[in-house]
Amino acid sequence: MLGVSPDAPAKNARFREKRSFPYTLLSDTEHELSTAYGAWGPKSFMGRSYEGMHRTTVLVDAEGIVREIWREVKIKGHVGAVLAAAEGLGRSNA
Numbered sequence: 001m002l003g004v005s006p007d008a009p010a011k012n013a014r015f016r017e018k019r020s021f022p023y024t025l026l027s028d029t030e031h032e033l034s035t036a037y038g039a040w041g042p043k044s045f046m047g048r049s050y051e052g053m054h055r056t057t058v059l060v061d062a063e064g065i066v067r068e069i070w071r072e073v074k075i076k077g078h079v080g081a082v083l084a085a086a087e088g089l090g091r092s093n094a
Contacts, residue, residue, distance in 0.1 A: 004028050006040070006053055038071070057082055061089050 003025040005012050012025045026033070031051075034040035039056035042049060057070040059082065068085050070078065 002026055004033055004039070006031060006034065038069070059085055059089070 001023045003021070003023055005015075005025055006028055007015070008029055009027045012027050015021060016025055028034050028040075031040040034053060037056060037058050039054050039058075041051065041054060043052040043054070044050070054071060055073040057073055057078070058066055059068040061067050067089060070082070
């Protein structure tokens with residue numbers, strides 16, 4: 001499991017330490033990876049438009065094939081949905 005953040009590596013390191021985040025957190029300051037997966041783009045808040053990170057989960061199999069993408073993720077129930085999809089990959093490849 002990997003996380004991707006638009007923040008600098010030092011800021012990501014502080015986040016990982018403060019929150020005891022157990023996964024690798026990649027720094028994507030140029031937004032290349034985020035843009036490629038459709039997770040970086042236009043947003044708006046209170047009438048203000050800007051570019052930013054869209055909360056997105058991408059499930060990639062062992063061969064590097066994107067199997068599922070969840071966009072505009074809501075936290076409640078999301079982990080279970082991702083785990084079920086990942087477990088399904090294991091069964092379909094057996």
